Amino acid sequence: MSNIGIIIEERAADIGNFMVGRLLPFRQKRMVGPFTFIDHMGPAALNEYENLDVGPHPHIGLSTLTYLFEGAIMHRDSLGTEMEIKPGAVNWMTAGKGVTHSERTPEYLRHTDKVLHGLQIWVALPKELEECEPSFEHTNAEDLPHWEDENGVSYTLIAGEAFGKKSPVSVYSKLYFIEIKSKNKAKISIGNDLYGESGLYILDGTITDSGTTFESKHLLVAKDAKLCEFEIGENSKIYIFGGEPLPEERYILWNFVSSSKERLEQAKQDWINNRFPEVPNETGNIPLPEFYLNK
Template identity: 45%
Template sequence: MSFFPGEDPAIGDKKAVDLIETLIIPRTSDVGGLEVRRALPTAKRRLVGPFIFFDRMGPAILRAGDALDVQPHPHIGLSTVTYLFDGHIKHRDSLGTEMVISPGDVNLMTAGRGIVHSERSPEELRGPPLSISGVQTWLALPEHLEDMKPDFAHTTKADLPEMRDKDFSGRLIMGGLHGLKSPVHQYSDTLYADIRIEAGGRFHIPAVAEERAIYILDGSVNIAGDVFGSNQLLAFREGDDIIVNAAPGANGGSAHIMLFGGASLNSKRYIWWNFVSSSKERIEQAKEEWRTGKFDIVPGDEEEFVPLPE
């Protein structure tokens, strides 16, 4: 996805929960014909661990004849992580990768010194109405890897560790949690999980990562007596054990959350459009390279591109 600068998401009315450091209400925007809720970055909170960008895509039904069409655009200094709950997206990039991502799979595209990619509805699925729902995040790379060689990796749903208990079920996307370890490669300490808490159930988030947050996809959760509804991001204080309880209400009392975070990068990151770097000069260089056609093209998707924003 592309990051189009605009108004920051709103910071919600924080209740008296000492465990919660930041509460963010995302803003809604349109990207490639799809409604997304953008929770990171904000003026109040730029990163949670290496996560510098958090987009909730959908859930939506694209009308008959419509499709997702994010034209070729560039990235530097980050990894994109695409994870779907419903629908399919065809990824193409300047490495020559062509991959359709299905629900539960993980696409990890590492831009490093520079990559170009497009995200579109697969040709064979176009015509009828299309459902789409998922999350796309960006991970800022450590400084010494910001100009690494670009890379792409795909991990299928079947290869992700499952978490299952009477109170919850889910998949570990990145990192380690509750004795499980994901096979998805990390460039810094990263934690990422998809968790569904049953009605009346709870999920324990141990202090396994320096920075941790949840995004509430559906339902409501109760944390230390305060209730938070869907489409809110809650960032927690370092070092505290967190118990997330499914709260009565929507979804029959169950809740669906994304848990994410990791080690602090301990250095500032700048973000402009689709470029992330510890150096403002490197971002200016990337802008000029895209403006003058210095980035590689996407094989099979050479006719269109997203122009550099004014």
């Protein structure tokens, strides 16, 4: 019997001058563990006149996780951080009570052809930490736990704890975000290493569960994380994520996440009235979309 409870197909979404594939939130499943938002960026081939330019915008109540497969992004924030992220590394920004940041193509790539491909993820903070001081952390690819099993399947623990290992990324609740790659078909049985709620995103290739094969650009949400067994197909790359769900419901308004609707309204008014901190050496804040003005 299949352990898959919900199947979510990637949906197109516009984030300004860039199209993405949205995975979470979904109407039937708003969160998986503390993961509240996942966008698949690209793969996008950008010519010498095209660049990623997501100007200064605000967040509260969450941590952002940026993980690239190809390309590069320059992150700048109101803490004074300027950090380029490249494939395999992790940018982890905790918004807490409020932060502003931008994401752009680095200057040295702006007049060349390039490719951008990766994941943008939001992880909700525990209620007691929603108003913490904002922070930023960068972890290099070589500092993440990497290993192979007896079938030649390779694993990377990008964030959190699983398999008796711990990522150096400073998370704030029990969670995991795991990359699994295989050149050959192989049986995967990792249920005893997972906990809480669990989702599986197929980036490339296929997985087969109870005789049914699922292809790329699908997110599969398990009924029970401890029953995670499947066959990974040839030349496949998948991401398993989840963890202990937070006890309170989380609400989203634009780029804000909170357990309190009143706090979302305050954040909205703070952005409208320029009360968020500014990003050094940046101009042109992204205005609150009209859709949210009367929300």
